[in-house]
Amino acid sequence: DQQVKQNSPSLSVQEGRISILNCDYTNSMFDYFLWYKKYPAEGPTFLISISSIKDKNEDGRFTVFLNKSAKHLSLHIVPSQPGDSAVYFCAAGGSYNTDKLIFGTGTRLQVFP
Amino acid sequence: SQTIHQWPATLVQPVGSPLSLECTVEGTSNPNLYWYRQAAGRGLQLLFYSVGIGQISSEVPQNLSASRPQDRQFILSSKKLLLSDSGFYLCAWKNPLVGNQPQHFGDGTRLSIL
Numbered sequence: 001d002q003q004v005k006q007n008s009p010s011l012s013v014q015e016g017r018i019s020i021l022n023c024d025y026t027n028s029m030f031d032y033f034l035w036y037k038k039y040p041a042e043g044p045t046f047l048i049s050i051s052s053i054k055d056k057n058e059d060g061r062f063t064v065f066l067n068k069s070a071k072h073l074s075l076h077i078v079p080s081q082p083g084d085s086a087v088y089f090c091a092a093g094g095s096y097n098t099d100k101l102i103f104g105t106g107t108r109l110q111v112f113p
Numbered sequence: 114s115q116t117i118h119q120w121p122a123t124l125v126q127p128v129g130s131p132l133s134l135e136c137t138v139e140g141t142s143n144p145n146l147y148w149y150r151q152a153a154g155r156g157l158q159l160l161f162y163s164v165g166i167g168q169i170s171s172e173v174p175q176n177l178s179a180s181r182p183q184d185r186q187f188i189l190s191s192k193k194l195l196l197s198d199s200g201f202y203l204c205a206w207k208n209p210l211v212g213n214q215p216q217h218f219g220d221g222t223r224l225s226i227l
Contacts, residue, residue, distance in 0.1 A: 004156070043205075043219050046215040049215055105155060
């Protein structure tokens with residue numbers, strides 16, 4: 001049972017436009033959500049997180065939106081840059097066990113000139 | 114600042130051979146430590162985590178084991194590797210003291226079993 005789903009395996013966006021990456025979850029106990037970025041042959045790098053008490057968190061070009069009723073979160077990158085080309089993973093965790101993060105399968109973002 | 118080191122970066126091993134992957138963290142004390150595996154086309158799967166020396170929690174039954182002999186050292190082992198053990202193994206750490214905190218990953222070990 002996949003508790004965290006990223007249904008789009010890939011996304012292609014033109015430089016300067018907005019990239020929107022989506023993530024759905026099924027477990028209503030999740031209350032902490034994260035996005036990681038991964039380049040080939042490297043470990044994931046933490047990008048941004050959001051707690052369930054918020055519906056939006058912003059850090060520079062990156063904004064994460066959380067819709068608890070729909071059990072959906074999204075990562076917006078504006079403006080997209082070629083260096084943003086990477087695989088993006090969403091992850092979810094809960095206060096009941098802060099050590100267990102459940103990861104999605106990732107979305108490969110390609111930003112072209 | 115905190116850093117995490119994993120080695121080796123790549124490893125090719127025959128079926129039935131033993132395995133030892135090491136991870137160390139610098140610049141922090143009493144971190145929570147994690148081992149993940151990413152199989153081809155899959156997300157990251159938590160294998161083990163540790164909240165202190167000698168304390169290991171296993172998430173999935175498997176051919177692997179983990180140990181934490183020192184505060185900032187986490188080791189992933191196997192006595193006899195299987196073909197299904199191939200994958201990308203990642204170590205991570207987290208500061209357990211301050212609310213919700215992200216886990217921070219090393220650069221991983223690409224393990225190929227022949």
